[in-house]
Amino acid sequence: xxxxxxxxxxxxxxxxxxxxxxxxxxxxxxxxRATYLTLAGALFAVALGTLVVFVVAGAYxxxxxxxxxxxxxxxxxxVVMPFVAFFVGCLGGLASTTEYGTRSIVGSLVAVPRRGILxxxxxxxxSAVTPAIGVVLAFVSFFSAWAILGxxxxxFNPWNSVGDAIPSVVATGVAVLVAALVALGLGLLLRSTTxxxxxxxxxxxxxxxxxxxxxxPLGERVASFLPSDLPAQLTASxxxxxxxxxxxxxxxxxxxxxxxxxxxxxxxRRDA
Amino acid sequence: xxxVRELTKTYGxxxxxxGLSFLVKPAQVTGFLxxxxxxxxxxxxxxxxxxxxxxxxxxxxxxxxxxxTRALHEVGALLDAGSVHxxxxxxxxxxxxxxxxxxxxxxxxxxxEQVGLAGVANKRIGGFSLGMRQRLGIATxxxxxxxxxxxxxxxxxxxxxxxxxxxxxxxxxxxxxxxGRFARDVFVxxxxxxxxxxxxxxxxxxxxxxxxxxxxxxxLRAPKIADLAASRRLPVHELTPRSASLEDACLQLTRESVExxxxxxxxxxxxx
Numbered sequence: 001x002x003x004x005x006x007x008x009x010x011x012x013x014x015x016x017x018x019x020x021x022x023x024x025x026x027x028x029x030x031x032x033r034a035t036y037l038t039l040a041g042a043l044f045a046v047a048l049g050t051l052v053v054f055v056v057a058g059a060y061x062x063x064x065x066x067x068x069x070x071x072x073x074x075x076x077x078x079v080v081m082p083f084v085a086f087f088v089g090c091l092g093g094l095a096s097t098t099e100y101g102t103r104s105i106v107g108s109l110v111a112v113p114r115r116g117i118l119x120x121x122x123x124x125x126x127s128a129v130t131p132a133i134g135v136v137l138a139f140v141s142f143f144s145a146w147a148i149l150g151x152x153x154x155x156f157n158p159w160n161s162v163g164d165a166i167p168s169v170v171a172t173g174v175a176v177l178v179a180a181l182v183a184l185g186l187g188l189l190l191r192s193t194t195x196x197x198x199x200x201x202x203x204x205x206x207x208x209x210x211x212x213x214x215x216x217p218l219g220e221r222v223a224s225f226l227p228s229d230l231p232a233q234l235t236a237s238x239x240x241x242x243x244x245x246x247x248x249x250x251x252x253x254x255x256x257x258x259x260x261x262x263x264x265x266x267x268x269r270r271d272a
Numbered sequence: 273x274x275x276v277r278e279l280t281k282t283y284g285x286x287x288x289x290x291g292l293s294f295l296v297k298p299a300q301v302t303g304f305l306x307x308x309x310x311x312x313x314x315x316x317x318x319x320x321x322x323x324x325x326x327x328x329x330x331x332x333x334x335x336x337x338x339x340x341t342r343a344l345h346e347v348g349a350l351l352d353a354g355s356v357h358x359x360x361x362x363x364x365x366x367x368x369x370x371x372x373x374x375x376x377x378x379x380x381x382x383x384x385e386q387v388g389l390a391g392v393a394n395k396r397i398g399g400f401s402l403g404m405r406q407r408l409g410i411a412t413x414x415x416x417x418x419x420x421x422x423x424x425x426x427x428x429x430x431x432x433x434x435x436x437x438x439x440x441x442x443x444x445x446x447x448x449x450x451x452g453r454f455a456r457d458v459f460v461x462x463x464x465x466x467x468x469x470x471x472x473x474x475x476x477x478x479x480x481x482x483x484x485x486x487x488x489x490x491x492l493r494a495p496k497i498a499d500l501a502a503s504r505r506l507p508v509h510e511l512t513p514r515s516a517s518l519e520d521a522c523l524q525l526t527r528e529s530v531e532x533x534x535x536x537x538x539x540x541x542x543x544x
Contacts, residue, residue, distance in 0.1 A: 017374060024372035031364040032357060103355035104365075106322060107412060110349045111369045113321045113338045121372075271323040 021112055021121040029091065029125060032098060038090040039133065045083035046137055049076030050144040057148050060156055073158035076145050077138070077168045081175055082228045084141075086204045088133050089179025092126045093187035093196040096267075100191035105272055115268045119188070123260070126180050134176030138169040167235040175231035178252045179204060182227065185259030188267045204228045216240075227255055273298050274319060274420070279328035281314055288314045289325070298419070313351070316424050320349055332420065344373040344416030350423045353409035358398030362389055362408055365397055370415050383411040388437070403434040410441065421445065458494050460487040461510035468506050475500055486510075 029035050053074050060071050099105035112118045142165040149157040159165050179200065187196045208228040211219055220240040223229040233241045233248045243251065274296040281289040289311045296302045304312055317323040319330045321338035332340070332347060340346050356365055366380045384393045387407040392400070397408065406426065413421055426442075427435045462468045465485040472479050477491040489497060494513045501508045 020374045021372045024368050027364070027371055028368045031361070031368065032359050034359075098357065102357045103352065104357045106351055106355040107369055108372075109322055110320050110347070110351070111344050112372050113340050113343050115338070269324075271317075 018117055018121060021117055022124050024112075025095070025118075025121045025125040026129070028098075029095065029129065032094075034094055034098065035091060038087045038094070041090075042084045042087035042133070042137055043140075045080050045087065046076075046141045046144070049080035049141055050148070052076060052079065053145045053148050057152065060152065068156065071156045073155050074145065074149060075158040075168070076141055077172065078232065080141055081138070081168075081172050081231060082204050082208070084134060084137050084172060085175040085179040085228070085231075086201060088130050088137070088176045089183045089200055089204070090197055091130055091133075091183075092180030093183035093200060094193065095122045095126055095184055096187035096263075097191060097193040097196050100187075101193050109272050119264050119267055122184060123181070126184050127177060130180035131173040131177040135169055135173040138172035139165075142169060171231040171234040174234065174252070175227075178227060178230070178256055181256045182259040185256070185261070185263030188263030189259075225251055227252070273331075273333055274422075275329075275331040275334075276315065276319065277329050277331075279315065279318060279330060280326045281311070281318065281323065282326045289318075291328070293328075313424055316349075316351060316422055320347070320351070320422065322351075342373050342416070344369065344375065344418065346416070346418055346420065348413030348416065348418040348421045350406075350409040350413050350421075350426055352424070353402070353405040356397050356405065356408065359396055361394045361396055362400070362411075363393040365408065366411055366415065369412060373416055375415055379415060383414045386414060387411040387441075403430050406430055406434060406438070410438070458489045458492065458497055459510065459512040460489055460497060460508060461485060462487070462501070462506060462508050464506045467504070468501055468508075471500055471504055471506065472497060 053076050056071070056074050060068060060074070063071070099108055108118065109115070112121075142159075142162075146159060146162070146165070149159075151157075154160065182203070183196060183200045186199055187193075190196050190199070204227060208223060208226050211223040211226055211229075213219070214222055217240070221242055224233065224241045224243050229241065230243075230248050230252055233243050234245055276295070277293050279289050279292040280287065292311070292315060304315070314323065315330075318325050319332060319337060321336065321340075329336070337343065337347070360368070363380060363384060366384065367377060370376070370380050381390075381393075384390050387410050389404065389407055389411065392404065397405065400408065406428075410423075410426070413423070423442075426438050430438065460468065461484075463485060465481060465487055469479045469481045469487055472487070472489055472492060475492060475496075477489050477497075480488040482488065492500075494511055498508060498511055
């Protein structure tokens with residue numbers, strides 16, 4: 001049965017305020033458990049990275065002097081960062097797939113039928129929240145390693161001062177942002193949480209492994225263009241890569257634009 | 273006011289809607305009846321901008337719903353009470369939607385109270401019974417205090433207590449509408465319509481003068497209109513307050529959808 005009851009409207013229509021939709025999207029993110037589970041995942045990756053640094057530092061201390069010189073810099077960022085990007089990036093995917101998975105997208109679109117505004121609010125919230133979390137986690141990771149390494153000398157201790165860590169912290173923030181926006185685009189397109197997260201995981205964590213098995217220098221060249229390896233090139237610590245920092249930003253931008261365009265166009269055109 | 277013109281929706285080969293046109297006027301409770309698969313829900317989804325029609329238009333208050341700002345103030349919709357995130361609390365679910373339309377916490381508390389969910393407002397929706405979810409869906413529709421309500425199978429799966437509750441609620445919505453708007457809506461026919469219109473306008477009423485010597489008067493009650501006309505010796509041929517059957521219609525319609533009745537009992541619900 002269907003019923004329509006008409007009653008007087010309370011006042012004239014108020015102007016749309018994107019701000020309200022943004023606040024609502026942030027609220028949606030904060031009020032589901034999945035958000036905290038992904039953050040726990042990211043924190044777990046950081047903890048594992050810290051543990052590795054702790055173990056390596058122990059091995060370094062007991063190693064003979066000659067062998068100490070062969071130790072790689074104990075920077076956990078390289079290992080931890082792709083996982084942080086994956087877990088925090090999930091938030092971007094969940095921002096849309098959660099609503100499709102539970103069908104609560106119906107209520108969201110009835111409340112905010114202007115899809116452009118709804119999706120813009122999602123992009124803005126994801127763009128603001130995820131890199132902030134990425135930067136915080138990068139700092140946590142750095143300070144933990146920094147505290148463990150203490151006064152051990154370079155190059156095993158990768159940092160002379162806190163300032164030395166800034167580039168990799170910024171790179172983590174950028175990596176997380178790119179992963180989250182690509183995930184948001186994928187989520188809008190695929191609508192399935194599983195599909196989106198598996199795709200994101202494949203792109204960020206699995207494909208790089210295959211690339212690294214390619215013969216040199218082909219492997220490095222391919223890796224240079226992978227989302228997982230782009231942030232590392234920003235800090236310019238590895239000269240095997242072929243992209244300049246500007247080139248890196250450009251490729252990142254292309255990934256984000258491609259994923260978001262596909263997602264947003266699909267979101268605006270398809271039936272909810 | 274809902275206007276649907278030549279609406280067609282095809283999924284592949286099969287047509288869900290084929291040239292549907294109707295007009296739901298303000299001040300009416302309108303039942304939308306049809307067997308399963310007739311396209312009732314599809315029509316409502318198109319009216320609410322969730323699905324795109326293959327051809328034709330659906331207008332809400334004269335415009336496409338997709339262009340609505342602060343849409344919760346315009347239409348209160350209950351499409352599928354199951355379309356909610358089970359992990360959110362009832363309050364947070366409502367507040368997420370309310371916030372996107374600039375509606376505050378106090379209004380959320382009000383509707384939670386109104387639908388009888390105050391005791392479980394902070395419980396996760398996942399643990400709610402179908403009846404509680406239905407109440408939550410009604411609460412969503414009430415949030416923006418809209419002039420138009422769209423309910424899709426509001427008593428589906430409810431126990432008798434829940435059915436009675438929804439009937440009472442709809443009755444009170446209809447009654448509110450009547451006191452708010454229709455009780456003051458009076459249809460007047462007079463050979464001196466023009467003079468009478470001026471007189472009534474001067475007395476503070478809103479008057480629509482129709483070409484057939486008829487007036488639609490709002491803002492004055494019938495006895496007052498009669499007194500004013502008599503004071504100027506203006507003849508009145510017809511004087512009809514236009515609210516009488518609203519509540520009855522609503523009750524008849526809800527009775528129609530309540531099919532728990534002994535065989536042989538009469539159903540005289542009005543079909544349109």
